Amino acid sequence: MTSPPSSQTAPASPPAAPPARSARGFFGWMLAPERRGPLLVAPAIATLVIVNLFPLMWSYGLSFFSYNAKYLKRPPSWVGLGNFIDLFSDVDVWERFQNTALIVIGSVFLQLIIGFLLALLFSTEFPLRRYLLMLVLAPMMLSLSAVGVFFKLFYEPTLGFIPRLVQEFTGEPFVILSTPTKATIAIVCADAWMWSPFVMLLVLAGLVSVPKYLYEAAEIDRAGAWRRFRTITFPYIKSLLLLALLFRTIETFKIFDVVYVLTEGGPGSSTETISVYLFRVAFNYFQTGRASALGYITLFAVIVLTSLYLYAINTRRAEPG
Amino acid sequence: MQGLKLGIAAAAVTAGVLLGGAVTATPAQAKDIVINMAAPDWLPTRFMQEEFNRTYKAKSGNSVKLVIDFIPWPSFYQRVAASLSSGEKKYQMIVTDSQWMGDFVEGGHYLKLNKYIEADPELQATLADMHQVLKDTASSYPATSQNFYGFPQFPDNLVTFFRTDLFCNAGERAAFKAKFSKTLPCYYNEWEQVDWDTWGNIGEFFHRKKGEKLGAGTADDEFYGVAFQAGKGYDFSSMQINTLVWDYGGGIWDETKTAPAAGVVNSPIAVKAMEKYLDLLKWAPPVAKTGQMDIFVIQDLYMQGKVAAIVDWVGLAGPVVNPKVSKVSDVTAFAQSPGARKEDGSISRWANIGGQPFVLTTWNNDEVVHEALDVVKWWLSKPTQVNFAKAGGQSGMLSVINDPAYMTYAPWNRAFVDNYQWQKDVWHIPEFFPLLTQQQEQFDKAITGQITAKQALDAVAAYQDKTLKEAGRIK
Numbered sequence: 001m002t003s004p005p006s007s008q009t010a011p012a013s014p015p016a017a018p019p020a021r022s023a024r025g026f027f028g029w030m031l032a033p034e035r036r037g038p039l040l041v042a043p044a045i046a047t048l049v050i051v052n053l054f055p056l057m058w059s060y061g062l063s064f065f066s067y068n069a070k071y072l073k074r075p076p077s078w079v080g081l082g083n084f085i086d087l088f089s090d091v092d093v094w095e096r097f098q099n100t101a102l103i104v105i106g107s108v109f110l111q112l113i114i115g116f117l118l119a120l121l122f123s124t125e126f127p128l129r130r131y132l133l134m135l136v137l138a139p140m141m142l143s144l145s146a147v148g149v150f151f152k153l154f155y156e157p158t159l160g161f162i163p164r165l166v167q168e169f170t171g172e173p174f175v176i177l178s179t180p181t182k183a184t185i186a187i188v189c190a191d192a193w194m195w196s197p198f199v200m201l202l203v204l205a206g207l208v209s210v211p212k213y214l215y216e217a218a219e220i221d222r223a224g225a226w227r228r229f230r231t232i233t234f235p236y237i238k239s240l241l242l243l244a245l246l247f248r249t250i251e252t253f254k255i256f257d258v259v260y261v262l263t264e265g266g267p268g269s270s271t272e273t274i275s276v277y278l279f280r281v282a283f284n285y286f287q288t289g290r291a292s293a294l295g296y297i298t299l300f301a302v303i304v305l306t307s308l309y310l311y312a313i314n315t316r317r318a319e320p321g
Numbered sequence: 322m323q324g325l326k327l328g329i330a331a332a333a334v335t336a337g338v339l340l341g342g343a344v345t346a347t348p349a350q351a352k353d354i355v356i357n358m359a360a361p362d363w364l365p366t367r368f369m370q371e372e373f374n375r376t377y378k379a380k381s382g383n384s385v386k387l388v389i390d391f392i393p394w395p396s397f398y399q400r401v402a403a404s405l406s407s408g409e410k411k412y413q414m415i416v417t418d419s420q421w422m423g424d425f426v427e428g429g430h431y432l433k434l435n436k437y438i439e440a441d442p443e444l445q446a447t448l449a450d451m452h453q454v455l456k457d458t459a460s461s462y463p464a465t466s467q468n469f470y471g472f473p474q475f476p477d478n479l480v481t482f483f484r485t486d487l488f489c490n491a492g493e494r495a496a497f498k499a500k501f502s503k504t505l506p507c508y509y510n511e512w513e514q515v516d517w518d519t520w521g522n523i524g525e526f527f528h529r530k531k532g533e534k535l536g537a538g539t540a541d542d543e544f545y546g547v548a549f550q551a552g553k554g555y556d557f558s559s560m561q562i563n564t565l566v567w568d569y570g571g572g573i574w575d576e577t578k579t580a581p582a583a584g585v586v587n588s589p590i591a592v593k594a595m596e597k598y599l600d601l602l603k604w605a606p607p608v609a610k611t612g613q614m615d616i617f618v619i620q621d622l623y624m625q626g627k628v629a630a631i632v633d634w635v636g637l638a639g640p641v642v643n644p645k646v647s648k649v650s651d652v653t654a655f656a657q658s659p660g661a662r663k664e665d666g667s668i669s670r671w672a673n674i675g676g677q678p679f680v681l682t683t684w685n686n687d688e689v690v691h692e693a694l695d696v697v698k699w700w701l702s703k704p705t706q707v708n709f710a711k712a713g714g715q716s717g718m719l720s721v722i723n724d725p726a727y728m729t730y731a732p733w734n735r736a737f738v739d740n741y742q743w744q745k746d747v748w749h750i751p752e753f754f755p756l757l758t759q760q761q762e763q764f765d766k767a768i769t770g771q772i773t774a775k776q777a778l779d780a781v782a783a784y785q786d787k788t789l790k791e792a793g794r795i796k
Contacts (some may be wrong), residue, residue: 029668069406070428070751157607158342158543158627173543177611178769266553269762281397284758286406 063292070286083293093294095269096277102184103191103273104252104258111248112241115199121205122200137201139194146147148261155262180270183263187271189203190258195251199244206237239315246309250302274298332409352383357399358679359415362391364639365475365714368698372708377699380550385692395554398754405430409679410684414693416474416677420556422462424469424751425680431462432681434469437694444694447472447718455717456744459678464576471678472697475636479564479658479672480510480736480742482623482641483630486652487536488537497526509735512656516668517565517597520659523547524604527629543608544578548622549632552615553765556757559747560673560766561632562598567671567745568661569594574709574785576748581795582785594661595774599767612765624648627679634675638733639713655733656696657740674744676717710734759784 030039063083065076087093122133141145155176157163166174177183214232223231256275259265265272265280272280278298282291360366370389378387390412392400395629398421404411405425415426424430438444448456448469455473459466487493489507497505501522508513515523526547529535531542550561570593574582585591602609606622616633623631624640624647635655644650650712660670667777679700681693699705708728716722722738748756760781767777780794 070402070424072406072408073429075530157611158545158622159625163607173607175607177613178607180771185612200452263611264613265762266765267772268612268766270771280758283402285755286402314421 027246059292062289063296066285066291069288078268083290094271096274100273106188107252108248111196111199114196116203118200119203134305137197140197142168144257147194152262202240202244203237206240210236242312250305354383355386357411358414359388359412361391361394361397368712374644375656416679419459420747420753423749426462427751431470432683443698450718450720452717454744455686458674464749471680474679475676476715477634477636477675478740478777479632481632481656481658484652487629490536515659516662517659521601530784535667545628546568546604547630548619548628551609551614551768554615558764564672565598566591568669576750579795583782586782592775612768635733635737655736657736670743674746752788
């Protein structure tokens, strides 16, 4: 309440405006400029805490307990580092890491080769280039599960496109997913098909940034194609190639969908990656505490790879030009 | 401050309006009750939803709505398990595989129905009308006990689907007789004499190269004799391998006893049965070598005209006789699945039962429980079951399957009913999914030639003993 001005004493100055809070109420106070910023980011922070940080901390806690999430009424029992020790001494876990490594090495290598060659192709002008580029980029825009289903159908020995094509030449049924080696190659091919365009995009960005005059100068100096590539092109793309290598390694390390749909980790467990195994431990064996511990081991591996990735970015930034 | 009060008041009013939408009405008025049910996405549950929407009227006068959450089969267990373990209490009813019973009863999610059955003569009559094998395998936990948790939403078993244009072709029958000195089965009674050896003969006999004579024509592609479950996913291999193990006189770990699995699971008889199973795979389509020959793959290969005969669930027979999706719809007939011939010449035809019961969840209030049980009674009533059977479904109610008219509803009904006497089930204990996952992986290794039958069964027995011992189920 503001009292009316006295009739006997003239006011020295016009009455002060009432405080904003009382005039506009709680919402007005909340939306004051100094509070508007924090208010606007609050939902994002709350979402981050609820869907990211809280589960992360919760699962970290669970990794030290023996716990089955299906039995809500049974309290978790403390095992300390037991889950971690068990996992590090479990041959199944090491086998899954080995499977993952094989797929990562094969797939990333293939992606780099194919992506690089595609980038070289698309760095030159030719008819229908734009349309072909769109087609080549399409696989990486597809859902991972859809790619798994596509390749499952492609590989199906009786009705699938690839076995039937091979059978036309050999006359014998061609069964791709029947052995651990062939199944691993099949997964590598599917993953490389999907992600080579990503590598291509990165490399292409490097290729188009090479100044033309360098090539013109090299031509005047009669430098050969290999020398031009080694001394002009490669320095421009090498850090991008490194980024592609690290980024794809991190992503392929976590591969789940394509493997789960295509082979379910088979034959036997020969293509079961660490992510698929983690899923099985969590949702088939329902060893929630153990799965949490395995999740953290996997997270640690990814953090190591991510650190390399960030280091590579910083190196790139430090480069002149 | 006034603004804050207004805000709170507005929020309270809004919440009141929203809540009012779910729990309406005074006691004197009819209430809106929604029963959310998790169910696999296929004909039996789709039919249930349609039939409910078309015919159901609650006796209580309440407005009862059944909302089925159709979940694809491959992710069905994970989705249900995730929902239950998250504590979201989303479902009032769940269509559940019989094996899950112990897991979710022990988890406190499935409601024990005994007190409701004891108080309701109609439910007692429904239970009395159910086939005994369903009471033992799909309704009670522990298995065969008198603790009832579910009623059969859909009973199922394994039957043979075969091509009459091939099996009843005079030339093929004569050639088969000449080669194996056996009758190529065409009629139902001839199929009753088919054992696993003859099944292998059929596989070998009908394996034809492109261009070779096949029935009245020629094979337009590589053609295969037989197919049956050999898939790593879910329980596919186990369902078929259990069948052969039981047929040959072996067994799986007995959940009603405390004896270990070793010596039973990997007994010489079980090893022999599994070796027979692996041997038969050589006559199957090449997808068998990948360990991905699941129930849907064999159904598809059969419908595409690539296989002469398959053993698959009756529940998957509907599309096979549908000319819109099947190339062999007009030449398909059904028979009991093969078995093992005993010394006295008779055939042992044990098989793993299929199908699913539906259960109620523990967080339902009494009103919802009673409405849900009324839905159960409606679904298992004779008129609904007959409509269901006429639409291609199967029944587990004696009053329905013992009616001679039942045989006329679908071409597979005779085999389905005859099979009832031969059904057993896999374990119902809470540890079933770890046991199943490990077993499937070992079986897959054997199917894809990485290990022998004995190695697979030894590994299965060792894991089962370790797991069951840890759970305190064996000494």
